[in-house]
Amino acid sequence: MKVISRRDFVAMTAAGTMAAGSGLESAVFSRSDQVTRGTARLTAQEIVDRIKANIGVEWRSDDVDTFKTGDPSTVVTGVVTTSMATLDVLQKAVQAGANLIITASPTFYSRADLANPAGRGAGAGGAGRGQGPARGGTPPPSPATVSGPGTGASAPMPPAPAMPQPVVPSPAPAAASGVASTPQDPVYAGKNAFIEKHKLVVFRLTQHWNQRTPDPRALGLATAMGWRTSGGRDRQSGPGANAGLRYEVPAITLDALASQLKTTLGTRGGVRAIGDRRTTVRRIGLLPGYTLIKDAIDMLPAVDAIVTGEVQEWESAAYVQDVAFAGMAKGFISIGRIVNEATGMQVCADWLKTIVPEVPVRFTSAGDPYWRPV
Numbered sequence: 001m002k003v004i005s006r007r008d009f010v011a012m013t014a015a016g017t018m019a020a021g022s023g024l025e026s027a028v029f030s031r032s033d034q035v036t037r038g039t040a041r042l043t044a045q046e047i048v049d050r051i052k053a054n055i056g057v058e059w060r061s062d063d064v065d066t067f068k069t070g071d072p073s074t075v076v077t078g079v080v081t082t083s084m085a086t087l088d089v090l091q092k093a094v095q096a097g098a099n100l101i102i103t104a105s106p107t108f109y110s111r112a113d114l115a116n117p118a119g120r121g122a123g124a125g126g127a128g129r130g131q132g133p134a135r136g137g138t139p140p141p142s143p144a145t146v147s148g149p150g151t152g153a154s155a156p157m158p159p160a161p162a163m164p165q166p167v168v169p170s171p172a173p174a175a176a177s178g179v180a181s182t183p184q185d186p187v188y189a190g191k192n193a194f195i196e197k198h199k200l201v202v203f204r205l206t207q208h209w210n211q212r213t214p215d216p217r218a219l220g221l222a223t224a225m226g227w228r229t230s231g232g233r234d235r236q237s238g239p240g241a242n243a244g245l246r247y248e249v250p251a252i253t254l255d256a257l258a259s260q261l262k263t264t265l266g267t268r269g270g271v272r273a274i275g276d277r278r279t280t281v282r283r284i285g286l287l288p289g290y291t292l293i294k295d296a297i298d299m300l301p302a303v304d305a306i307v308t309g310e311v312q313e314w315e316s317a318a319y320v321q322d323v324a325f326a327g328m329a330k331g332f333i334s335i336g337r338i339v340n341e342a343t344g345m346q347v348c349a350d351w352l353k354t355i356v357p358e359v360p361v362r363f364t365s366a367g368d369p370y371w372r373p374v
Contacts (some may be wrong), residue, residue: 044100044201045072047079047356054355057211065208068107069115069192070201076100076359081349083341084366085202087191092364094198102348104206104341108188113204116188209348210289216351217288218245220343221307221335225264227284245286246303254279254305254331261307261335265343266365269372270336274317275324279331281305288340291316296332305331309340339368 044067052059059065068085078098082089085103093101106113195202209216222228227247252260255277262271285303287295289310296316299306300323311317311334320332342365349363 041075042356042359043072044070044074044076044203047076047100047359048072048203050355051205051352052208055208055212057208059208062207064111065205066203068103068113068202068204069195070199072201074099074199074201076201079349079352079356079359079361080364081345081352081361082364082366083338083345086366087194089364089366090191090194090198090200093200096362096364098360098362099198099200101200101202102205102345102352103202104204104209104345104348105338106204107202108191115192117185205348209344214245215286215288215344216347217309217340217344218286220345220347221265221286221288221340222247223347224343225260246299247284247286248282249284251280251282253277254281254333257281257284257305257331258333261333265335265339265368267335267339267368267370269370270339270368271333273331273333274320275305275331276329279304279329281331288344289337293319296320300330304329305333307333307335309337310334336368336370338366342366 048067076099078093078096079100079102080089080093080096080098081102083103084105085101085107089103090101093099108114108116194200222245227249254273254275258271258273261267281304283303283305285299285306287299287306287308289308291306291308291311293312293315296306296308296311296319300320306320308316317332317334320330323330342363346363349361352361
């Protein structure tokens with residue numbers, strides 16, 4: 001099994017490198033890409049319309065998979081897919097010449113995806129751009145130019161656009177009603193200001209994307225790890241994607257499996273395992289995203305270990321802990337939702353290149369948000 005380094009995994013793009021296991025694309029879209037595709041002039045709305053027409057599941061008008069910020073009529077210069085549109089990812093998109101970011105997770109820290117905590121600005125179903133605060137003076141160097149926060153980079157990143165200097169407005173004088181306006185949070189303000197300054201458009205794609213069969217997050221993780229069934233093809237278990245995927249692998253201990261996941265996916269601290277380290281694993285079940293206790297109970301008897309994104313500790317994690325305590329040779333590994341979503345958004349980038357060939361597309365990792373003390 002080919003083990004992909006963290007640097008390689010982060011650098012891999014929509015050119016099919018994860019599936020092929022070789023070849024890397026520059027962090028910036030190549031000049032030839034921009035020249036040969038630059039006449040396309042597709043808007044963000046036109047690209048989203050193609051997604052809806054080709055995704056393969058019925059598209060519902062809901063409050064999740066929508067434009068979160070930016071103008072849908074913006075002509076797209078490049079597309080970045082990611083598990084989360086963090087400030088780090090937004091900077092890298094600007095560096096790469098991209099202005100449409102397609103994210104699996106919320107941009108503004110909640111399911112509602114409101115552009116600021118007070119609920120003003122672009123709401124969950126809106127396409128309006130959030131308004132940044134007034135700013136002035138010389139902004140400090142971006143931390144991303146020093147160490148690449150959220151990526152685990154061991155070397156400084158290339159120069160990146162300076163982050164805006166957010167200023168928290170002073171509380172407004174009390175109105176006639178005696179109610180003062182709420183100051184804008186500086187983190188929301190800074191993120192909105194950066195998005196507005198660079199004319200970025202952010203679209204969330206998660207509910208409909210994860211309904212595809214097989215689940216792209218599970219498929220992407222298995223591809224990154226080089227897992228295949230004995231017959232050489234991915235095999236879906238159960239009636240739908242939520243049933244997860246099962247893979248047969250050469251015998252490995254639970255401890256070694258957790259280490260391989262950490263190394264291959266480049267996690268810094270998010271991997272957590274339950275069960276005896278010496279447990280032999282030959283059958284792995286994947287339950288991507290958030291694992292429901294019912295899915296864990298249904299899958300565990302048929303596999304030696306489950307690999308998931310995230311869980312409620314008092315549900316699936318506690319259940320497997322009791323299973324292990326009872327002497328059953330079972331394991332459970334949580335890799336974190338952001339890391340798990342990343343592999344699915346790599347698959348998304350590969351897929352987008354087939355339906356939007358006029359525009360450069362690449363995957364950008366949001367990294368592992370956690371780190372572990374030494």
